[in-house]
Amino acid sequence: MTDSTTPPQTPHTPTVLVVGTGAVGGFYAARLAAAGAQVSVVCRSDYATIAQQGITIHSFKFGEQHFHPYSVHEQPETFPGTPDYMLITLKVLPQIDLAAMVAPKIGPNTTLLLIQNGIEIEEKLHQAFPNTPMISALAFVCVSRTQPGHIDHLCFGHLSMGHYPPQPVQPALTQLVQLFKHAQIDAHATDNVVTARWRKLVWNAPFNGVSVLAGGLNTREIMDDAPLQQLCRDVMAEVVDLAAAAGHALADDVIEVNMQATERMQPYRTSMLLDHEAGREMEVEAIFGNALQRAQQLGRSYPHLQSFYALLRAIGRKR
């Protein structure tokens, strides 16, 4: 399969500035560029390589692709003007002041597009820029950065996206979904991305947590161990209960559906495990901390989420 290079049928070529060009950012940036968008990237650790050589992507679906950003930056500041889309694919870490970082580049034409993990990660940015449209997205994709400027795309790739704060799908969202579809990314618009984030947490919390805490296991190894599989189900039940209490009731079969999907998956090492093994900071706050804050507001206690949070936080600090 090869790139389509026909631009999408939009009134003008959209400009995109990608903030945080790791595996996820680089992958979607390349797809948007392939769909005709003018894509610039901000990257820190791989700046020199990407500025010189661009990004090479080995994809199970798209084959080997080469992506030359329109411009490459170490900080958003050096991007000229303001983009149509500010695509934020930074990890969610408490010490990153995202609002301050992107403030200079948010113009009247700019839409914020977050492709990030975790729950309740939008509010701070929304508070900082209440008049800037925000689209929040969940990526279901297995990508990893194998060396500077090189990304492996192993499986999946679809996006679920919605307005933040949640509202029925507006034309601006439909248009963005079309742009991704043109880029051969299976994108879906959702009326309530906040609920969708809770739904994704049903999988993310148990498998990210157990993969690290059990000493470095992939999904197959977890599923094949009866007590660990039960532990995953128990963590899922806590997330489902908390989600419902927070006003996001999920389908009755959400646990079974998630377990069956995991059973069918290729053995997969979670993002938290990959971060841990590479000595990178894990998204403990975005995945567990924020959920527990909500639990505390609701006066509820969840033993597994609490122990995973305490243990993973300690492991992260130990690095």
Added chain:
Amino acid sequence: MTDSTTPPQTPHTPTVLVVGTGAVGGFYAARLAAAGAQVSVVCRSDYATIAQQGITIHSFKFGEQHFHPYSVHEQPETFPGTPDYMLITLKVLPQIDLAAMVAPKIGPNTTLLLIQNGIEIEEKLHQAFPNTPMISALAFVCVSRTQPGHIDHLCFGHLSMGHYPPQPVQPALTQLVQLFKHAQIDAHATDNVVTARWRKLVWNAPFNGVSVLAGGLNTREIMDDAPLQQLCRDVMAEVVDLAAAAGHALADDVIEVNMQATERMQPYRTSMLLDHEAGREMEVEAIFGNALQRAQQLGRSYPHLQSFYALLRAIGRKR
């Protein structure tokens, strides 16, 4: 402080065969020898060293001590006759058939003395030798094997011991307590060592578990982290509840007493952490598995004990 070399006032010099001469076994063996007992040892990995050079102990309390066993064996079989005391200090691991190992050396004069971790570890051996007196003991001691035939004694050292099955203190137990006291070991007789094992589990379960699962922390590091300290308290509460359900009600302040004692302790790396770091098998079954079996019999569920068991078991297998 130096050894007392006066034999105790007993009718004859007691013979002791130590099975499993690691740090704990070597330490108490040396103390009994210092008190005048005729102590032989069974050891596997350190056999050559101990047969040639004996065991050297660096003790915070007794100074540097040298212990020459009366005889050194690779298997109990080669010990001539049957000992007065079979002192069992092997780790409690499911694959060790202790009864088969010690059967040939149990005579009509033999008392079994278990100095081991965990709960419900006596019954199998008692079933195998229902007519052999058994004394079950808990060691509160920090010792570690620094190299073959070398042991560091860092703190504590006292023993709590009782008949198994539990019964009021009999003269045979009083006599053994006296022998240890003569060896300058602060030994206490208890009417109910089974309850004492549950009491020790209140500390053992949380601190052994968290020390490994949080990435390798000592007691000080755990106490200084609020969420980890709370997790320890939560695990303790589960153990206290399970102990009560199993008929071993503990004192109301048992959690507070344990936390305060840990607060006052020197930073300490648990035995499970030392085993894990040295690539040795951890006593997951003796400490968590047996407790959960009892919980299951009682139809009760304990989230933290369950998750610790599942995660530590997986970590152990991963080695």
